[in-house]
Amino acid sequence: MAEKKTPTPNNQRQFAVWGIIIMLLLIVFAVSQSNTGATAAGEEFTFSDFQTRVENGQIRSAKIDIPGGEVTGDLANGDPYTVNVPPVSSDPAGDVLKNSGIPYQYADKKEQSLLGNLLISILPLLIIIGLFFLVFRNMQGGGRGGAMSFGKSKAKLLTENTKRVTFEDVAGVESAKEDLKEVVEFLQDPSKFTRLGAKIPTGALLVGPPGTGKTLLARAVAGEAGVPFFTISGSDFVEMFVGVGASRVREMFAEARKHAPCIIFIDEIDAVGRHRGVGTSGGHEEREQTLNQLLVEMDGFEGQEGVIIIAATNRPDVLDKALLRPGRFDRQIEVPYPDIQGREKILEVHMRGKPISAEVDVKYVARGTPGFSGADLANLVNEAALLAARRNKLKITMREFEDARDKVMMGAERRSLSMSDEERENTAYHEAGHAIVGLNMEGSLPIHKATIIPRGRALGMVQYMPERDQISQSRQEMIARMAMAMGGRAAEELHFGYDKVTSGASSDIEQVTRIATAMVTEWGLSDKVGPIAYKDTDQQSFQSGIGRGSSISPETAKVIEGEIKRFITEAHEKARQILTEKKEDWVALAEALLEYETLSGDEITALLKDGTTPKRPDGDASKRPAVSAVPTTKKPKPRPIGGATEA
Template sequence: MKHGQRISQRLSQLVLVLGLSLTPTSVGLAQSSNSQTVSYSQFIADLKAGEVSSVELYQEQRLAKFRRKDQPEKSPPNDVFLFDRNPELVELLRQVSLKYGTHVRVVPSGSDSVVVGVISNLLLGFFLLILFLMIIRRANGAGGPGQILNFGKSRARFQMEAQTGVTFDDVAGIEEAKEELQEVVTFLKSAEKFTSIGARIPKGVLLIGPPGTGKTLLAKAIAGEAAVPFFSISGSEFVEMFVGVGASRVRDLFKKAKENAPCLVFIDEIDAVGRQRGAGIGGGNDEREQTLNQLLTEMDGFEGNTGIIVIAATNRPDVLDAALLRPGRFDRQITVDLPSYKGRLQILQVHARDKKIAAEVSLEAIARRTPGFSGAELANLLNEAAILTARRRKSAISNAEIDDAIDRVTIGMTLAPLLNSKKKWLIAYHEVGHALLMTLLKHADPLNKVTIIPRSGGVGGFAQQIFDEERVDSGLYTRAWLLDEITILLGGRAAEVEIFGDAEVTIGASSDLRAVANLAREMVTRYGMSDLGHLALETPGNEVFLGRDLMPRSEYSEAVAVQIDHQVREIVMHCYDIARKLIREHRAAIDKLVELLLEKETIDGDEFRALVRQYTHLPVKEPAWKAMATPVSFVANDAQQS
């Protein structure tokens, strides 16, 4: 690199010297500081008056130098700048020369410009060649010649003893996965403890889970705990535009791993290279399939790879090839799922170590308010709270910042409140329609708060429910709960129709209606919750181009499809009728609630339920676990949009 820098410096000096030496002398004459410049009109007047004794024309420079008859001989000539084309001047000079004897001379242009052009082109080409060679040298590092052809070398990051700064103490909320992987670390540190009784070290561990649950963090923890060489690479780094490069990189990676065994190899996002083969497109010679075939052979082929443990992570296990998932390649599949309450509390405790949090803030309360949050989302939640605290110039994070951070993460950034207009009234009735049904329906989760403060993304307002943590964690939803949830989603549209009439219905319920259609169809086709019987008529995940059939197969006849549509419509219309009936019966309560909401812009669940009790004799839904938990803030329905 020093040699290249010296070349570039010498080139720049050469360009400077050539530029100075090849400058036309005529330009120097034109810019002489001793010459006196006169105007073109004065020059013409002097010519016509016969006061000019001699004229020299420099056509390329569009310059004329002339002397007056009364001008001393030793004085410099006068300069005048000419126009690009001036045939009148040529004719005038001819007449003056004949009439007054003025000496006129046209100075021919030299060939300097041609020489300069040729040398400049040669110099530019030479400079570009040197620059290209320097770029190639820098791209290939300090290696010797031939580095540009090393496409097939593995790009895995290698560390003899990885120091990632992350240990198992920094990983929280996924204790089962930690125990499995701690066992892998023990395999590597004291393999004889297991091999003495005939146990075989697992060849591969596949980490499966939703995004943000800590799969890559677990791999960093293993690298920090295990005192063995560690290779890390992403699945996308195997695939290149050149055919055969991916397979070559796989071979090179395992060759280096065998030389440093026992060791760990971590492949992040393995679905980039491990997707199912034979999708019907690309053929068997597809570059990705060749790379996958080589990976399968290296993990468990004719030659063994004793002492190499491959750890891979993906959030798309459904698209992976079956040969990759079999025992002998990935012996263990560890699910890294969304954390439960205890897991969320542990994750919050880890991320709260370096943050200043007020004494009144309870991490237990935050953990109960955030079911369904991943570890990454919890970390982002505390970070947003810290940013809001700094913006508000507070010394520690308080409950107000936690509340605003939860709303910002789940819904969006707060915008300026709406002015008192028809749009604001429409949004208020829409959201109160949702909130009233959350309060009155027996099997629905109760209301946390309702607001008409707009949020980013076109959200004009929203109503939040207090979701049952057990139900969210277990994923078990009853038919009664699903029907009530559909009724709640239709509450906004029902309120618009009852209050303003069919002609004033807005498009604000479009997202609600999409969610209603999906829920009702799943009840019929997947959950067996309709008059069609206990049948699963559709299966999820029939995506094209993921190793499955190009044309998805219909799982029922056209007659059954008509019945499915009929059942879906029956469910939706039944829930819609209930929503309209409840809103019609409690019109007085809705009007009072809307007036209060327009005044305060946000009403919490307790105040809302207290107002509903004043206008109805029906039992009001209260949080069953209110004594032990702070309300869970989670968006239950799509808000009114502009």
């Protein structure tokens, strides 16, 4: 049997207000109808005409309405009529009819008309008083959303009735979960710690990039402990009125003490917890007062209260030092991007309840998504499901995951883009140059896919599949990356000539310049410069400091620039050398890309090993023309972005 829902006080109040309004409208309608009904339809004439018609015997009957100032009745021919009587204290219509022999009577509507007139005059005043009463009650705090309820806390309370989240729903952050299990045990059994004199940390600060699951992790702590969970954003404390934020902090903590043991979660705490004493904006004093109140409330906790504060931020460097001292947020928990094992577990969580094909290799998908956060992986699975539905499939296959990853990383395919045959050929040889250099450089990553199908701003790309998550890179791997990136530019020079080189290698040149600059100025991999860090503290390149008081002398800057140029030039020459020696492989791969448009790593290996071309069924999207070809009657447009893209 379904449980009957009891209306809340707020709903009852709303029903009462609407009931009163409907009642008043009905009364106004009834009064207007009664007044309207008192007036009969028919010919209207003046009082002087009425006198004339009475004298001429043209009036059959009359009905006098003294309060309304009207005379109604029937003419001799049976038609109704209406006469407006002048507003005088006497009864002129009665005097005219008295000696005429015409039957007449007085309308008995004095009391009804008086009530109607009274209601019409008082009703607007009653409505205004009622509205004023409702507004005044809200201003006094009768409703949480009232006009003067700024000081009310905006924290939302999530209890067990809400969808419960546990540690099983959070994957890829095992170290963070281990740190928070102690908090869960304290909330479940505080005496286990207090009898030994131990004090649980008052606050835990979750630090990590966006999308790594900090909010979900805090909810999982409350779900594991089975306690109420208050959630609020740091920006909810900030208002234009001084003292409002502090009032909200006081109310939030007072409410939390009533529901203890419980958890308070403050998301994006850097919005209210920034360093004090910086800036002169109008809201600065308000933010500082809010932060001061937060510090005071955290100091006021006792170990037995059972209230734990968890906050999240991706900018711990801007937080006030007073927040991070022992006794407040004295435990900082890193929530980084998940590693390959973590990504695999996160994908398994988001694949629950979805029809996944047996061919889908979760480990392979996890390998191809380094740097993805939990939110990115959730989006990847959702995009794969959308693609499968669009293709009228009953299950999500590996192809959907591949296409979804490409879409998330590089944008949707631009199959409607018009390209000339010369542009397609340029793109094919450019991408083939990346692939051939990568296959012949020690320390390079395995090739996952090469394609000349435009995506986003790129007209083509070569993707690489790392075998593991790379925490650091060796000098050999960096040199290999630079040579692979310069392979596209070298391919254009060798195949089309010096004057036909396009701007398609712009992103490749930027990538190589970043690597070479970091090798020289940060990682100490230049023998000429030595193991010295020349990067500025403002996170800009070393050139930004020259000429404005930097410690880098012009002579040193010249040496650094020379070393950066040497690394890039050597990578370019190495790419030209490989393409010259492997010209047959390079041309064969470019021609295959022009025909098939997309080749997997295994297909590229088979093609270069024994000349085996891909065998694909008819109707495969990878063999259909990617773009509409146009005659080569114009010069090729510059390619916005090209080069190798690491998966």
